[in-house]
Amino acid sequence: MAKSSSVFDSLRQDIDxxxxxxxxxxxxxxxxLPQxxxxxxxxxxxxxxxxxxxQGKKSSLAHNGQALxxxxxxxxxxxxxxxxSRLEADWAGNEDEVEFGLSNxxxxxxxxxxxxVYGTVCALHEEAKEYSAEELAALDELRKKVEVLLARELK
Incomplete structure (x- = not known):
């Protein structure tokens, strides 16, 4: 992980x-953020x-106007x-797919x-992928940990 200090440093191993x-x-x-x-x-x-x-520009600022x-x-x-995303009209050609090859x-x-809403926790991948109930729950667990840290930090 990057060596920058953040409220989320304690989650580095969890994320990897x-x-x-x-x-x-x-x-x-x-x-x-606003933009x-x-x-x-x-x-x-x-x-x-x-x-x-x-940072990635939000759709109102992006050259193609497509949402991230x-x-x-x-x-x-x-x-x-x-x-x-390559097979879904709403997402074909989005920034993560075009620039980084991440279509899932x-x-x-x-x-x-x-x-x-503060932001997101997310997973990205180069190939089409389905997620099991256990995998969905694991990403949701990370979301909960992030919200606990934010509650401590932003009181």
């Missing part, structure tokens, strides 16, 4: 272990692709599963102590 457990390229904690989605923690093989502090996966989760406050996405909204 989860990427291995899920068999995915990347597991991220993302924060929603960007920002990487707050990163693990897995694509850690250099998504370093802490990296995590942006959709934040906007709808609903989980998002994209089996293979699973993400959950993370809420701050005020109940507002």
């Amino acid at each position: 272990a989860l990427a291995k457990q899920l068999g995915v390229s990347s597991v991220l904690i993302m924060r929603s 960007h989605m920002q990487v707050e923690a990163s693990g897995g093989r694509h850690e250099e692709t998504y370093p802490i502090g990296a 996966y995590c942006e959709r989760v934040v906007d709808t406050d609903q989980p998002l599963y994209v089996k293979d 996405y699973l993400g959950y909204a993370v809420h701050g102590p005020d109940g507002e």
Whole structure:
């Protein structure tokens, strides 16, 4: 993991272990900012692709106007599963697919102590992938841990 200090430092091993457990390229904690989605923690093989502090422009600023996966989760406050963006009209050609080859996405909204959506926890992969109930629960466990840390940090 990157050597930057963050509220999520205590989750570094959990994030790397989860990427291995899920068999995915990347597991991220993302924060929603007014104009960007920002990487707050990163693990897995694509850690250099998504370093802490990296930002993706939200759809209103993007050259193609297409929403980022995590942006959709934040906007709808609903989980998002994209089996293979290359085969889904809503997601074909999105930034993560085009720039990084990551066409599979699973993400959950993370809420701050005020109940507002803070960002997401998500998994990305290069190939179409289905997730078992156990894998879905494991990503949701990470979401819960993130929310506990945020509750302590943002009181």
